[in-house]
Amino acid sequence: MKVTRITTYRVPPRWMFLKIETDEGVVGWGEPVVEGRARTVEAAVHELSELVIGQDPSRINDLWQAMYRGGFYRGGAVFMSAIAGIDQALWDIKGKVLNAPVYELLGGRVRDRMKTYCWVGGDRPADVIAQIKERMTHGFDTFKLNGCEEMAIIATSKAVDAAVSRVAEIREAFGTDVEFGLDFHGRVSAPMAKVLVRELEPYRPLFIEEPVLAEQAEYYPRIAELTSIPLAAGERMYSRFEFKHVLERGGISILQPDLSHAGGITECVKIAAMAEAYDVAVAPHCPLGPIALASCLHLDFVSWNATLQEQSMGIHYNKGGEVLDYVRNKEALKLDAEGYAMPFTGPGLGIDVNEELVIERSRDAGDWRNPLWRHADGTVAEW
Numbered sequence: 001m002k003v004t005r006i007t008t009y010r011v012p013p014r015w016m017f018l019k020i021e022t023d024e025g026v027v028g029w030g031e032p033v034v035e036g037r038a039r040t041v042e043a044a045v046h047e048l049s050e051l052v053i054g055q056d057p058s059r060i061n062d063l064w065q066a067m068y069r070g071g072f073y074r075g076g077a078v079f080m081s082a083i084a085g086i087d088q089a090l091w092d093i094k095g096k097v098l099n100a101p102v103y104e105l106l107g108g109r110v111r112d113r114m115k116t117y118c119w120v121g122g123d124r125p126a127d128v129i130a131q132i133k134e135r136m137t138h139g140f141d142t143f144k145l146n147g148c149e150e151m152a153i154i155a156t157s158k159a160v161d162a163a164v165s166r167v168a169e170i171r172e173a174f175g176t177d178v179e180f181g182l183d184f185h186g187r188v189s190a191p192m193a194k195v196l197v198r199e200l201e202p203y204r205p206l207f208i209e210e211p212v213l214a215e216q217a218e219y220y221p222r223i224a225e226l227t228s229i230p231l232a233a234g235e236r237m238y239s240r241f242e243f244k245h246v247l248e249r250g251g252i253s254i255l256q257p258d259l260s261h262a263g264g265i266t267e268c269v270k271i272a273a274m275a276e277a278y279d280v281a282v283a284p285h286c287p288l289g290p291i292a293l294a295s296c297l298h299l300d301f302v303s304w305n306a307t308l309q310e311q312s313m314g315i316h317y318n319k320g321g322e323v324l325d326y327v328r329n330k331e332a333l334k335l336d337a338e339g340y341a342m343p344f345t346g347p348g349l350g351i352d353v354n355e356e357l358v359i360e361r362s363r364d365a366g367d368w369r370n371p372l373w374r375h376a377d378g379t380v381a382e383w
């Protein structure tokens, strides 16, 4: 079998799907994207396709190494997201050829179902109590929200109080009937992270995500020394070679590799295994579409230390498109009454992509951008 063509489709709300065709008619789908830089990743995919077209799609490991090492420069959000989408599609093809779900090809399931969580609140966390109540009617009991709005490098007590009181309200309203992660989203400086983790400690959030920016990773162990709240990070790290430093330094209890940013299934399964050796959990990051989510779930089903799966159904970013829109076999991503995902039964990634709708929606995909925030003094603020 040979790869004959790689096609990319930018689609609403802010995703990109990739289709790999072969000379034997087997097709695989992937989801490469850097949110807000879809066209850049699209260009990277088509440059990398020179290494894939004409090749045997079954040789995923060799194709991965060629894409990663073959261009001299490596790593980073764009290249690793492009590789991720191609990798996902190659696994999809392999599973279809061998008539097995990807998790079977990776050694079979360690669990019967996978716990998921959903977002509440938006860029600026608001209405979280009402949204938690609403999501609980659908069986969710685990949530994530942004921990704060813009946060100055040395923030005011008012800004700290706003972050803490929101969490206090959640505990006041739901007690321990709910669990929730707080996403600092890289908005919090190292000095303010020390303040916030101490103030938040009494409310026991399930985890604090991106307590500081990934480029401040040396602070993870220092912040971890100040709190018992598990720290989580990973959505802006892109390969084993970045995650290894985090594991060696310590401080992070939950790694959150993104299957559409960190080199795909091939790379993230290795990251999950590395994390297990350090007694660190994995909770794959996934604010994206159905193919990304399916890729995460195949990793979850074979990783003993997978603890939670982010899924973006109803996330505040999904304007103009929802996770199940592009999926014919919507039942494959149906969550049970307690918010768990079930093992796929179909071959490959287990997602039957509605290609007609993808093509139609790709004609007017728009170019999603995250907002550029600024502090009151006009300086750029971390979004």
Ligand SMILES: O=C(O)C(=O)C[C@@H](O)[C@H](O)CO
Residues within 6 Å of the ligand: 035, 183, 185, 235, 285, 286, 287, 310, 370
């Ligand atoms: O889901 C998360 O944890 C996020 O931090 C969302 C962020 O990754 C946006 O997707 C960036 O566009």
Ligand SMILES: [Mg+2]
Residues within 6 Å of the ligand: 183, 185, 209, 210, 235
């Ligand atoms: Mg996040």
